[in-house]
Amino acid sequence: MSSETIVQPLSLRRTRQRDRAERRAEIRRTRGLLLGDSKAARVIAFLILALFAFTWLLPLIWALDTSFKTEVQAQSLPLQWIPDGGFTLENYRTVFERGEVFTWMGNTFLVATAVTVITVIISALAGYAFSRTIFRGRRALLALTIALIMVPGQILIVPLFKEMVLLNAVDTFVGVILPQTIAPMMVFIFKQYFDQVPQELEDAARVDGAGNWRLFWSIILPVSRPIVTAVAIFVFIGAWNNFMWPFIITNNPDLMTLPVGLSTVKNAYGTIYAQTMASAMIAALPLTILFMAFQRQIIKAVATTGLGGQ
Amino acid sequence: MTVNAVNVAASSGSRTARRLGSGLPFVIPFLIVAFLFLIAPIVYGLWLSFTEQSLMGNGGWVGLANYAEALGDATMWATLWHTIAFTLMSTVPLVVLALVMALLVYIGIPGQWFWRLSFFAPYLLPVAVVVQIWTWLFNSDVGFINYWLQQIGLDRVGWLTEVDVAMWSMVILTVWWTVGFNFLLYLSSLQAIPDLLYEAAEVDGAGFWRKLWSVTLPQLRATTVLVATLQVIASLKIFDQMFIAFNGGSGPEGSTRPILQYIYDTGFTNYRMGYASAMSYIFFIVIIVITVAFRFLTRSRKDVDNEL
Numbered sequence: 001m002s003s004e005t006i007v008q009p010l011s012l013r014r015t016r017q018r019d020r021a022e023r024r025a026e027i028r029r030t031r032g033l034l035l036g037d038s039k040a041a042r043v044i045a046f047l048i049l050a051l052f053a054f055t056w057l058l059p060l061i062w063a064l065d066t067s068f069k070t071e072v073q074a075q076s077l078p079l080q081w082i083p084d085g086g087f088t089l090e091n092y093r094t095v096f097e098r099g100e101v102f103t104w105m106g107n108t109f110l111v112a113t114a115v116t117v118i119t120v121i122i123s124a125l126a127g128y129a130f131s132r133t134i135f136r137g138r139r140a141l142l143a144l145t146i147a148l149i150m151v152p153g154q155i156l157i158v159p160l161f162k163e164m165v166l167l168n169a170v171d172t173f174v175g176v177i178l179p180q181t182i183a184p185m186m187v188f189i190f191k192q193y194f195d196q197v198p199q200e201l202e203d204a205a206r207v208d209g210a211g212n213w214r215l216f217w218s219i220i221l222p223v224s225r226p227i228v229t230a231v232a233i234f235v236f237i238g239a240w241n242n243f244m245w246p247f248i249i250t251n252n253p254d255l256m257t258l259p260v261g262l263s264t265v266k267n268a269y270g271t272i273y274a275q276t277m278a279s280a281m282i283a284a285l286p287l288t289i290l291f292m293a294f295q296r297q298i299i300k301a302v303a304t305t306g307l308g309g310q
Numbered sequence: 311m312t313v314n315a316v317n318v319a320a321s322s323g324s325r326t327a328r329r330l331g332s333g334l335p336f337v338i339p340f341l342i343v344a345f346l347f348l349i350a351p352i353v354y355g356l357w358l359s360f361t362e363q364s365l366m367g368n369g370g371w372v373g374l375a376n377y378a379e380a381l382g383d384a385t386m387w388a389t390l391w392h393t394i395a396f397t398l399m400s401t402v403p404l405v406v407l408a409l410v411m412a413l414l415v416y417i418g419i420p421g422q423w424f425w426r427l428s429f430f431a432p433y434l435l436p437v438a439v440v441v442q443i444w445t446w447l448f449n450s451d452v453g454f455i456n457y458w459l460q461q462i463g464l465d466r467v468g469w470l471t472e473v474d475v476a477m478w479s480m481v482i483l484t485v486w487w488t489v490g491f492n493f494l495l496y497l498s499s500l501q502a503i504p505d506l507l508y509e510a511a512e513v514d515g516a517g518f519w520r521k522l523w524s525v526t527l528p529q530l531r532a533t534t535v536l537v538a539t540l541q542v543i544a545s546l547k548i549f550d551q552m553f554i555a556f557n558g559g560s561g562p563e564g565s566t567r568p569i570l571q572y573i574y575d576t577g578f579t580n581y582r583m584g585y586a587s588a589m590s591y592i593f594f595i596v597i598i599v600i601t602v603a604f605r606f607l608t609r610s611r612k613d614v615d616n617e618l
Contacts, residue, residue, distance in 0.1 A: 027420065033508040034417045034521055041518065042419075049414040053428040059486065060431070062454050063443045075452045118343075126340035133333025141337060148348055152597060154547050154570055155590040158577040159355035160347065179347040187340060212333055241436045243550040244570075248578070262438035263554045273446050280439040287434035295423060298430075302491065303498030 060284075067091055067277035074274040091278035101279050103254060104261035105286065108240055111176050111257055115239040118181040120232050124224075127190025128216045132202065142191075148184040157248055164249060175249045176257070180239055186231050193227040194220055230301035233294070240287060258283050359587035369584070376588035386589055388564070389572040390596065392477070396568065397545035397600075399481045404541050405534065407485065408492030413526070415493075416500040426497075430490035437487070441554040444483040445470065470555065473565045480551050480566055488544075492537045499533040500526070535608045542604055546597055549574070569593050 035041045065081055066074050070090065073083035095101055129135070130142050160179055161170075169175030197220055205219050221228065243259040250256050256264070262283055265276065291298060359376055362369035380386050415425045432440065447454045448469035456466045469479045503526065511521045549570040552561060560567035573593070577586030 024420075027422070029505070031417055031419075033505060033512070034526070035518060045414055045417055046419050049411075049419055049425060052411055052414070053425055056428045056432065056486065059443050059447055063446065066446065077452060077457070079452070079454065079457045122339040122343060125336040129333030129336035133336065135332045135334040135337075138333070141341070145340075145344075148344060150598065150601075151348060151352065152543075152547055152594070153348075154549065155573070155594050156348070156351040156355055157574065158583045158586045158590065159351040159358055161578070162358070162583065163346075163351060163354060178343070182343050182347045184344065184348075212336065216336070237434065241434075243437050243554070248574075259436040259438045259550075262436065262442065273449070276442050277446060280442045283439050284435050288431060291427070291431065291434050295426065299426065299494055299498065302494040 063277045064281055066274050067281050069274050071272060071274050074277075091275045092282070094275055095279045095282060100253065100261060100265075101258075101282050104256050104258045105283065107173075107255060108257040108259075109286075111173065111180075111246070112236050112239040114173075114177045115180045116232050116236045118177070119183050119186060119235045120228060122181065123183055123186035123231065124190050124221070124228065125216070126187045127194055128212075128220055130187070130191045131194035132197075132215070132220070133212060145184045145187050149188060153179075153182075154244060157244065160245075161248055169249075171250055171252050171255060173255065176246050176255070179245060179249075180242060183235065186235065189231060190224075190227065193224055197223055226300065227304060229297055230304045233298055233301045237287065355587045355590060358584050359591055361584045363581075363583035372584070376585045377592070379585065380589050380592055385564075385572060386569065386592075389567050389569040390593070392566060393546060393548060393568040393570070393593075394600075396477060396480065396548050397542055399477065400484050400545045400548075401538060401541045403481070403485050404489055404492055404545075405538050408489050408496050408537065409530070409534070411489070411493045412496030412500055413522075415497060426494070429493045432487050433490040435487070437550040438554055440483060440487045441551055444479070444486075445555055448479055468562075471562050473562045476561045476566045480548075480555065483551060483555075484545075484548075492541065495537055496530065496533060499530060503529045538608065539601075539604060543597075543601060546600065 031042065035045065068087040068089070068091070069083050070085065070088055073080070073085060126145070130138065130145070164170050164175050164179075167175075169178075201219055201223065202215060205215055210218070241259060242257070243263070246257045247260045247263070250260060253261065253264070262279065265279060360371060360373060362372050362376075411425075411429055415422060419425070435443075448456075450456055450466055450468050450471065453469070455469065460466060467475055470476055507525045507529070508521060511525050516524065547570065548568045552566045552568055553571055553574075555561075556566065560571070569589070570593075573586045573589050576589065577583045
């Protein structure tokens with residue numbers, strides 16, 4: 001027991017090193033497969049890739065750069081990466097003092113988390129029922145679910161809004177959240193994944209007298225963690241960035257989500273570019289950090305679901 | 311599609327699923343939400359489309375009048391065309407660039423995480439942030455792009471003010487924003503191609519282009535169909551970028567207004583919810599027709615029957 005606890009960190013480090021070495025070998029092998037040993041080809045490929053990456057990062061870097069300038073510096077010619085008067089944190093101070101970006105960010109976090117939790121739970125439950133149980137009308141309901149995948153939610157804004165008026169849910173979090181939790185595609189993705197779980201796992205538990213709920217909770221869900229993560233990541237990103245529905249259902253600035261709030265800043269302050277860039281950079285931060293932390297899971301999520309949010 | 315194909319193969323095997331009885335309670339939460347926020351609005355919207363509506367009140371049944379009006383409404387056709395034009399303009403670069411980027415990263419240039427971060431990071435930004443960054447870059451007087459165009463001796467472009475350019479600006483912004491998602495899809499299916507195929511090609515004396523053409527691209531067919539289909543569906547629903555970029559306006563001479571924005575304007579600014587609903591259903595039919603036609607086109611090649 002005690003020797004194990006000492007050995008583990010060491011061996012963990014060693015595995016990580018081995019992983020990295022393996023990955024490097026893998027990259028070298030892949031390169032060999034397509035490009036051969038030619039050094040010129042490798043250099044050309046690198047240059048093209050670097051050009052692409054530069055083009056993709058440039059807008060972000062320029063926006064970040066602008067956010068550290070005064071309004072006059074930002075809009076004076078010739079353009080300068082480092083302005084004559086030096087950089088300033090003034091824009092960030094103003095954004096912090098106004099504070100609305102943080103309100104919106106908090107709202108977005110609340111909304112996206114709620115949407116994710118609810119969507120994952122109801123979709124996983126339905127996916128389980130369609131995949132591994134029988135009940136009257138199962139086939140018909142599955143067909144209905146698949147048909148609903150094809151309905152683009154955006155065409156329903158008018159009736160959905162009128163419905164929200166009837167339900168008194170305009171300008172409430174409930175009104176923002178609940179309509180975003182409907183995701184027939186996710187039900188289908190869960191069903192497809194659960195279909196692959198070996199029957200033997202289930203049989204053993206069933207011999208022990210486990211019911212549907214136990215099977216779902218202690219057998220199917222634990223072995224389906226990758227798909228749960230994948231769906232959760234996508235629903236979260238989708239809800240975090242969703243613009244149209246939160247825009248339609250909220251008028252109160254205190255309830256606005258980030259995408260909606262930021263679009264109103266632009267209206268209200270027109271040409272204050274430097275300050276706008278500062279709030280944009282703050283707004284961009286959370287998901288960027290999330291991506292850096294979960295890069296591999298997110299990439300796996302793209303690969304397994306092959307889908308974005310709503 | 312690849313994933314689906316595997317699933318279908320696995321579940322249609324000899325295993326006869328011995329399923330447990332009554333999972334109905336597990337479906338009920340989903341059914342309630344689906345009924346409230348999808349099925350009910352579909353039915354309600356259909357009913358609305360046969361009526362004349364103001365914001366709160368109901369002006370009564372008008373039959374097919376809204377549909378008749380929509381079919382003769384030049385603005386509806388124009389905005390529908392903008393939507394389709396945007397879809398055509400954006401899908402090709404969003405598929406081709408994603409493939410090129412994925413290939414370049416795949417062939418093994420060190421620093422994978424950096425390339426992935428560069429291409430995928432914009433996808434994580436809220437649309438309002440993306441539009442704010444690009445309206446700043448597109449600014450015609452002090453914007454970054456025009457400044458450098460002038461530095462290399464070209465004329466300034468009215469990125470957001472010229473009729474012929476504004477839609478392209480929206481395409482550029484959208485490609486920058488979302489190509490990373492398609493890039494990741496391509497990258498993961500590239501990594502799934504078995505090394506054996508390349509080794510066999512090597513033995514046959516195939517060079518880079520030959521391997522690319524005869525091994526890589528055919529292996530990516532299913533992914534390409536998937537990426538393109540998802541892209542067409544996503545692009546048809548274009549709304550956010552134009553709406554935010556032009557402050558809810560329509561772009562220069564209305565040239566960028568997509569049909570979803572016209573539906574929004576009709577329903578929420580002019581309070582003609584019945585008419586807006588009718589146009590929603592016409593648009594829905596157009597989406598279905600385009601999607602089915604697209605599927606048919608991508609299916610009709612000979613090698614598709616064995617993968618679907």
